[in-house]
Amino acid sequence: MQDIIYLLICFGGVFLLTQVFGKKRNAVVRTAGGILDRVLIWWSDKDPLTVRDLLNGGIAIFGRTGSGKTSSSGKCLARGIVGLPGTGGLILAAKPEDIDDWKAIFAEAGRSRDLLVFGGTDLRCNFLDYIRQMGWDAREMAKMLMVIGEGLNSNDSKGGEDSDFWEKQQFRMIYFACLTVQLAYGKVSATNLQKFVSGAARTAAQVGDAAWSKTFHPETIRLALNNVKTQRDKHDLEQATEYNLRELPALADRTRSSIETGVFGILHVYCTGAVHDLVSTTTNCSPDDTLRGKFILVNLAPSDTGDLGLFVGGGFKYLTQRLILKRKAEGNDPPHVIWADEAQTRVTSYDSHYLAQCRSHRGCMIYLSQSIHSYYSALGGEKGKHQADALLTNFAAGKVFHALGDVQTAEWAAGMIGKSLQTFVGGSMAPQEEPWGELMGNSKYTGSYSQHYEQILQPNTFLNGLRTGGEENGLICDCIVIRSGKAFASGDNWLLTYFSQK
Known part of the structure; x- marks a missing residue:
């Protein structure tokens, strides 16, 4: 009798392992080791992706258009992340139809209420007010606007030899404007920023003009001088006043116009149309919600909304990144995920800085794109190429390669x-x-x-022979996963695997 019971126990154990490691290779699996050891998906029957693994920066997925990266590995990974209770994050829509896919994923996980759709709803977030309420200063406001400007491609000299010079000059103009407006009115609005910058004196003679002295720009400076309360504010405002009343009017027209082109390119988008309504009025949704088990889906695909989607998505991403880097994660705090399909439209120079530090704050990013060239072109120039390389290096949880469309990305993958x-x-x-x-x-x-x-592996392996889904391939998409620092069960740093589009 005891032998029969023993056999039944053994058979039951084998059956359980088969269910966990076989049929449910892409299911969320609970473990006794805490949230960091929870399994999100299975790369293979012997190779899990745990939360601990994911928090090594995150995952970059590559594949030409039609390779199945979004509908197979991307979808599977999204299900695993959303299926983990308590997770939160930011989702940047790439296509108008993305909202339906994400709603289905959240409904499947029983978390429909945890998906906050920003865009086409009554949700609003005043970016500048949010920064002020977080206790961040005018420099943080200027930094946010400059990062958003990268996504808008507002800097015409981007990627050139003198791009650093123009970026620093644009930052100074925005920073001194933010500082002066904040001291004058107690807060900063996009409209006041634009009025202040556009109303600055064009010449030294205009500074002494009685009519000009009654306009918004000098009046704001006078109010700021009257409201100074600390020595630091006094010192900084003196620098701002010197810049606006002496340095700026003395600049050559061509130099000043080059600086203002980038600044006005940002402020014009901020102060007009739907952007103003969504992120410059009131706040009933903010990045703080992502730390409460919510996902904010910015439902403003750049392919459909243009600068509107780029501005709002870029602002949300930067503010969320800054919030996570200030987070003190501990215990069983769940991971925080920033997700971007067609990531080349969302990438900024701040992303590499974020990925280098987010692990200890339990943050990570999931980026999907076609090739390394898409990142190079988005960041621009030799400096941008190095920023892109630094960014991609820190996706240490894994780089997933579906069928590629260019030799250079294939050679890069084979080299890793x-x-x-x-x-x-x-x-x-x-x-x-x-x-x-x-x-x-x-x-x-x-x-x-x-x-x-x-x-x-030869580069040709990544270009030919990988199934790309569809009925003719049984809805199966092949891919090669590469990771560093942790070998797969085979002992190699790479794995040929597949995901279903079902």
Whole structure:
């Protein structure tokens, strides 16, 4: 009897393991080791992706258009993240139809109430008021606007040899405007910023003009001077006043116009249309909600809304990143995820800085894009290329490659897998010296072999042969996953696997 009970227990254990590691390879699995050891998805039957793994920066997914990256591995990963109770984050929509896909994922997880849709609803978030309420200063406001400006491509000199100079000059103009307006009125609005910058004196003679002295710009400076309460504010305002009343009017027209082009490009978008309504009026939704188990879906796809989607999404992303880096995560605090499909439309120079530090704050990012070139072109110039490389390096949880469309990304992927010592066999046939030997089939074969390091996978592997889903492939999408610092069960740093589009 005892033997029968023992066999039943063993059979039950085997059956349970089969269910967990076999049929449910992409299900969220509970473990006894706390939230960090929870399994989100399975790369293979023997290779789980845990929360601890995900928090190594996050995951970058690559694949040409139609490769299935969004509908297979992306969808599976989204289900795993949303299926983990308590998770929160920011989702930046890439296509108008994304909202339906995300609603289905949240409904499947029983978390429909945890999805806050920003755009096309009554949700609002005043970015500048949010920064002020968080206790951040005028420099933080200026930094946010500059990062948003990267996404808008408002800097015409972006990527040029002198791009750093123009970026610093634009930052100074915005910073001094934010500082002066905040001291004058106790808060900063986009409309007041635009009025202050556009109303600045054009010449030294105008500064002394009686009519100009009654306009918004000098009046704001006078109010700020009257409201100074600390030595720091007094010192900073003196710098701002010197800049606006002496340095700026003395600039050459061409130099000043180059600076103002980028600044007005940002402020014009901020102060007009739906952008003003959504992020410059009131606040009933903010990045704080993402720390309360909510996901904010910015339902403003740039392909459909243009600068509106770029501005609102860029602002939300930067503010969320800053919030997470100030978060003190501990215990069983759930992970925080920033998700962006068509990530090349959302990437900024701040992303690499964020990924380098977010792990200890339990933050991570999921970026989906076609190629490394999409990141290079988005950030621009040689400096942007290095920023893109730094960003992609920190997606240490895994880089997923579906069928690619360009050789350079394929070579980059093959290079990350590395090389191995391989043996190559060769030989040659020497000509016969006598006709009799040739007639009898006597050969003079000389064998040879050599060893050298060769790429484990050739770039062609990433370009051809990977299934891309659809009915003809049984809704299966192949991919190659590469990660560093932690080998797969095979002992390699790469894994050929697949995901279903179901």
